[in-house]
Amino acid sequence: MKSNFQFSNLCGTVYRQGNIIFTPDGNSVLSPVGNRVSVFDLVNNKSRTFDFENRKNIAAIALSPDSNVLVSVDEDGRALLVNFRRGVVMHHFNFKKSVKAIKFSPDGKYIAATHDSHVQVWRTPNHLIREFAPFELHRTYTGHHDEVVSIEWSPDSQCFITTSRDMTARLFTLNPLEGFRPKTFAGHRDVVINAYFSADAKTIYTVSRDGAVFTWKAKHSDAPDSDSNTSELVASTSAIANSIAHTRWGVHKRNYFHQSGTRVVCSTFHRPSGLLVVGFSTGVFGLWEMPSFSNLHTLSISQEKISSVAVNASGEWLAFGAARLGQLLVWEWQSQSYVLKQQGHFSTMNSVAYAPDGVNLATGGEDGKVKIWNSTSGFCFVTFSEHSAPVSTVEFAKQGQVLFSASLDGTVRAADLIRYRVFRTFTSPTPAQFASLAVDPSGEAVAAGSQDNFEICLWSVQTGKLLDVLAGHTAPVCALAFSPAGNLLASGSWDRTVRLWNVFGRSRAVEPFQLNSDVLAVAFRPDGNELAVTTLDGQLVFFDVALGRQTSIIDTRRDAAPGRKLGDLIAAPGGGSHSSICYTADGRCVLAGGRSPYVALYDVRAGVLLKRFKTSENLKLDGTQDMLDSRRVTEAGNIDLVDTRGDDSDFEERRQRDDELPGAKRADLARRRVREEVRTTCVRFAPTGRAWAAATTEGLLIYSLDEGAAFDPVDLAIDVTPQSVLELLAKRSWLPALITAFRLNERVLVHRVFSAVPRDDIRLVMRGVPQIYVAALVRCVAEALEGSPRVEFVMVWVKAVLSTHGRYLRERAGEHAGVLRALQKALGEFENLIVKVCEENNATLAFLADQMKLRQAVAEPAGKDIVMQEA
Template sequence: MERVYPCSNKIVCICWSHDSRLLCYGSNDMTIHVVGFVKFENLRDCQIGGHTNIVIGSYFQSNNYDLFTVTRHGFLSMWSCSMKVEDLIVAKNLFKRKPENPDSEDDVVPDEENNEDMEKIAKKKRTRFLTYSRKSKTSLSKYLKKENVTATSSSYKPETRVMVVAFGSGDFLILDLSGDDHHLIHVLNISHSTVTSTCINSSGDWVALGVSGLGQIVVWEWQSETHILKQQGHFNSMKVISYSPDGLYLVTGGDDGKVKIWSTESSFCFMTFEEHKAEVTGVVFTQSGKAIITCSLDGTVRAFDMIRYRNFKTLTSLKATQFSCVTVDSSGELVAAGGQDSHNIYLWSLQRGSLLEILGGHEGPIVSIQFSLRLGSSKLISTSWDKTVKVWDAIANTTAKETLPLFSDGTCVAFKPDGEQFAVATMNGHITMFNADTLRQEYCIEGKNDLGAWQEDTDKVHANVNLKANYFSTISYSPNGEYIIGGGKSKYVCIYSVKDELTN
């Protein structure tokens, strides 16, 4: 720890001087403090007042100690320093040792040293300390032609003397602060939401702006007035995610009803589908990777083309149903979705777009379904909050081929890549593996100790206990089928060896 500087309120902005000798910081008490990183004889804690709102940004200039400050209600102030860089005097004897025993004769200071101390005190009284005076004050609301604006973020590039100020209305300004006055370079609106962060690149040509409420980032080249980059994540929680078979793409679905496709090489989202009108609850690629199947609480299952990037099929049920999960078989022809409110499984032909069957039998909301990954197989497994996992043959039989009881409500199912085994996760933190042909239990992993807090079967059901109940809400096999990974209502992601039933 080099230095500790006191402050009576929360610090909201901080900035170094060009020579790293001074530091200025502002707090919620509407005050700017200028302090030295080393001790100076003519600088203590210089406090700059006179602001009528919180200071969101304070910046030193590139070759002196003059300051710019930006306040929350959109006022830009220029402050002139009373001293030049060379006028600051570094204090000497910063760590002078104090006498250990004041009564000792050896520690008595001679009269000559007392005279020197008196001279230092007299010199200190004559010392001119560093101060600031306001040079100008300008309201930035005149450039926006709006009243009662709220500045939310600002950035300054001392080398080019370019400043960016963003506002709660989604507007931002670019100002040229060279000379004694400032000039407006550009004003633009990028969003209806609040711009929460700004940044200028090293050359001063690109301006980055972030909108946290929308998960949006925009990089703007102000000289040519063009977008360099525009990225936006999901407005709210990201609910589901799936890899493409070749691993080049990721598809995500969120509470905002949007389906986004991301490149795993560039980490950028390059396509967004907005056809769903409610929360997206399931996404999956076909085995060929040429289509994406999604389901939503709006009662639709949609198929999107990965070549032309369009919604080429919309699948619905006879009655309005909220779909909670979706899967597609190895051929890419059969699509199945589980109902959250109807407790049924709906089976469609993707090529014809027609509803083939309605599979009933579950007595609770269906939370997860999956087709076997074995080529040519139409075997389907599903689990629900009725403490069962059901095995279906989607073509040969419309009734459940087998019903396997569970000790707790099911949360997720997953097939092994070779189709010879499937796993089901339950609310009690267990992962149970069954043979896909004989339907006998082969392994069981008790993961509740790895998840942290959990709920015992004998615990009374009340709010405090439910908050402590952690479980796996999603599981997946590794490509070789030797390991299984699980995550969910816990801060931990667990990887298990299937045969050893141990955490790796």
């Protein structure tokens, strides 16, 4: 079993906080998700999340105009300098204060960042040269009396304007100009959110939180006299910079949004078209055309305030982020349609399940919603919100067309994944809260375990009737699992027993297994001959189902130990336990996760830990550290536990966070302020065996195998090189080239040889491939079927592989289960694509068929006439 799984993608979370930005080409959106950055490709309908992590949640991000350098800054001011195209961290930097805004100059040579009441401008590091200290400070600009909240550069990159909480905006020049003093734009009665330059830089717009927009224009120029020094200065500086700097600005016009009961939260400006986009605290956004201030559009897109807004380079797409609901929306305002509309779970994910094809995943959360995600694109394409309480477990039927979900509202619901609707609702005779769920492999029966009356209910999916109620446990039934053979049902309970029920037999025999602690999770091996059980005391116990005895035990207390919380003075003495387990596709290993920042992979036969995967490095969450930083501990406790909500200047946000003031008599005494804790609620392995998913506090993390250029030294020789492969290709020696590429095991080289084989020679080459490379060839075919446009060519390979080596693959189905499922997944995706294309062109195909019948009908009488004439 290979353990080199790498972080692949993050689903279930699309936006947390910070600013959203478009790439310069306008085809992708960058969104901060916790301490990571996700990129949503709007053209190809895909998303990816970089594997690098900031120390805490990201507060601001910036992308260079050439899309080479990405800067992400967390809440403490610690920044990462990233090569955006490769996703590699090049440098760590500490601004030493929180950064509210960071922005590249239009020419990409400088980076301006807020630094409390100051602004620092740094020279942009070179992403091609390794430097010891890439960040070089150009200048520090002062003048504001309160925190700076935004920065906007002029079109020529020689000036920039800043806004602050002191209700003013100030204009600075990048380099000192003789006779220039920073201009102050005052007159607003609330915090100035943003300021913008017009396209010709002759107009400046300032937007304040109370809904006022001021238009500033030149009163008259106060440029210095044209002496020799001044003429040299003008010659060295652009005309736009001089006109901006040596202009006496004054208020030309005052406009107001007149949105009652709301405040401006964010705004952006599209300079070429003069389009001003404003987001309000009520979830409403509006579009105004400047400088006429004519309202083009106003729409409510969210129930909560819009935290961030961005516009792409062409001005067609608008991106909105709502932090409270975790929403990310991309709106095409001219056609008034959504380009992207995604929302994660409002609270914690409780469960995750893979579909049999390995493409889709289902998640159930505390918000009572069931969402289905596409693992390839990373997007949610359907949401079921029928449950009225937290969803505890979700499971797919073996055929993959039905999704079952159990909830604490006392119902189990079955959803049809073809019509996307719930067609069955199962309830128990007495009200019960269902905490566990299991589906029969045939899909004919579904079982759910209760946590209050300690019973297991069994229903028929076809009729919806209750078949049986299994009683015997004396504590909540927290885990259920059907044997892959379908004849046994395993149930785990807090009464320290695991019971095996023969639900379809006449004997009704029950075999209880006694354990030393409460049972947390159970899982059958894929062949159904072994049962794995995890308990509260940190033990992972294995039972032989046929013999009914315990075979082995693994102590996981140290591996499952939770991290240190900020309020902890000592480490947890007893370790921890895993609350979710699953077998790998080949049944050799077990994946386990729980209240720990780690997911552990165990080898069952050897009884050892193979590897631990850390799910999060975010210091904003409790439990991510094994040791606490003593430098942050004072006599009053940890500095991070100090309540700083009173520092928030937004009265509405303070009121929403904390309804009572200090000393108020009326208060909710049961209300508590808690920090999120890092934990893994559920882990599941993909049917293909190439990936696994974990539902965590940060979202749905997907890890997959990334083999890269790993090769087997035994098969290597001096003449086995990439150059020799290319020489064999030039000689049209297809089989030796393919075998040599497999020996090197470089993915790019293998696909190059694979694509070069002529269509007529595929079957002949397939006969000569050694059996040791058949599995690698099947995986190559599956990858090509997913991404190659040469569909017929790849399908010829599929037919040749299965017809030539089908018996070998059938005899070793367990060994090659992963690659076979990967091929099945690729074929399923291709089939769905063909079905979708046919459905979209159904009318055209029907028209062509009718035309063909009509031509045949016309041709038949004409043919008869010719025959008659000849006769």
